[in-house]
Amino acid sequence: xxxxxxxxxxxxxxxxxxxxxxxxxxxxxxxxxxxxxxxxxxxxxxxxxxxxxxxxxxxxxxxxxxxxxxxxxxxxxxxxxxxxxxxxxxxxxxxxxxxxxxxxxxxxxxxx
Amino acid sequence: xxxxxxxxxxxxxxxxxxxxxxxxxxxxxxxxxxxxxxxxxxxxxxxxxxxxxxxxxxxxxxxxxxxxxxxxxxxxxxxxxxxxxxxxxxxxxxxxxxxxxxxxxxxxxxx
Numbered sequence: 001x002x003x004x005x006x007x008x009x010x011x012x013x014x015x016x017x018x019x020x021x022x023x024x025x026x027x028x029x030x031x032x033x034x035x036x037x038x039x040x041x042x043x044x045x046x047x048x049x050x051x052x053x054x055x056x057x058x059x060x061x062x063x064x065x066x067x068x069x070x071x072x073x074x075x076x077x078x079x080x081x082x083x084x085x086x087x088x089x090x091x092x093x094x095x096x097x098x099x100x101x102x103x104x105x106x107x108x109x110x111x112x
Numbered sequence: 113x114x115x116x117x118x119x120x121x122x123x124x125x126x127x128x129x130x131x132x133x134x135x136x137x138x139x140x141x142x143x144x145x146x147x148x149x150x151x152x153x154x155x156x157x158x159x160x161x162x163x164x165x166x167x168x169x170x171x172x173x174x175x176x177x178x179x180x181x182x183x184x185x186x187x188x189x190x191x192x193x194x195x196x197x198x199x200x201x202x203x204x205x206x207x208x209x210x211x212x213x214x215x216x217x218x219x220x221x222x223x
Contacts, residue, residue, distance in 0.1 A: 004154070033210070042200060042215040043155070058210065090154055097144055098162065098204070101211060104153030 003027070004104035006091050012110045013081050021076045021107050023091030031094040032074040033101065034058075034066060036087040043090065063086055081111045116218040118201055126222050131188040133217040135201030142183050142204045144177055145211065147207075149198045158186075158199075193223045 007022045025032065030051045035043040035058075045058030049068040063085060065077045074093075078085055088108050092101040119134045135144070143162045147155040160189050161168045161177045161184065168175045174187040188195055204209040 035213075043202075043213040044210075045210055048210060059212075080177035090124060092155075098160065100145060100160055101155075102157070105152075105154045 004093060004102055006089075006104035006107050008107060009105070010108040010110075012112060015081055015083060015111055017081050019078045019081055019109070021078075021089055021091075021109070023074045023076070024072050024106060025074075025091075025093040025102070026072065027093060027095070028071060028103070029093035029095050030071070030099055031096065032068065033092045033094070034064070034074070034076045035090045035092065036060065036085075037090060037106070038073045038087050046076065046089075055102065077109065083111045113156065118199070118214045120217060121215070122218045124220040124222065125191055127191060127193055129191055129221075131191050131195070131219055131221070133199050133201075133219070134188045135184045135186070135214055136206075137184075137201075137203045137206050137212075137214075138182065139203075141167070141179070144175075145202045146173075146175060146184075146186050147200045147202060147213075149200065150214070151197075155200065174197045188219075191219075193221050195219060195221045 003022045033048045034046040037043050044060050046064050047066040049055045052071045088106045090106045092103045094101045117136050145160045146158045149155045159170050159175050167184050172189045177184045198216045200216045202213045
């Protein structure tokens with residue numbers, strides 16, 4: 001089934017460790033996004049990429065980095081995890097302007 | 113900061129009743145989208161309404177948009193227990209194809 005695949009589905013991580021969340025799509029969408037979802041705050045955009053080779057900062061980019069080496073993959077890296085980064089992380093993709101976003105099922109990350 | 117704000121935050125109704133959720137936003141938009149999220153899952157797109165449209169239907173869903181009031185509503189008719197989920201509005205107002213999400217309405221449909 002076509003869609004977004006995120007890995008891992010959940011992770012417990014010690015503070016200070018480096019972590020990369022993986023996201024792969026098979027829909028050949030140009031745009032990809034990373035959000036974090038915290039209780040009562042809805043989804044907040046971390047980083048986005050409008051096309052392979054380009055990335056941009058969202059609302060809450062600090063402490064995170066992304067890369068977009070090809071169309072299908074959009075990994076999110078926490079260089080040195082902190083407890084405030086405990087959240088559920090969602091990756092999404094979109095075919096373009098005025099098109100819906102398609103979401104993965106998320107990575108539940110706990111930083112201790 | 114949240115662009116869209118949903119109202120109410122939580123809604124509980126009986127199966128067969130209609131459910132109405134509202135969304136208000138602050139700045140001009142290109143389109144407004146509604147998404148649904150079941151517990152423990154990702155968001156699923158329901159409907160997109162462009163800024164020059166006033167009403168849109170999809171099955172049991174009806175969305176309205178009033179750009180003069182910067183508000184939208186989502187109506188689910190003849191609700192079912194399976195409609196129990198969180199519903200989010202999201203606005204597309206910039207050139208970077210980014211969406212800004214509200215904090216959601218938790219809908220519970222009682223059998």
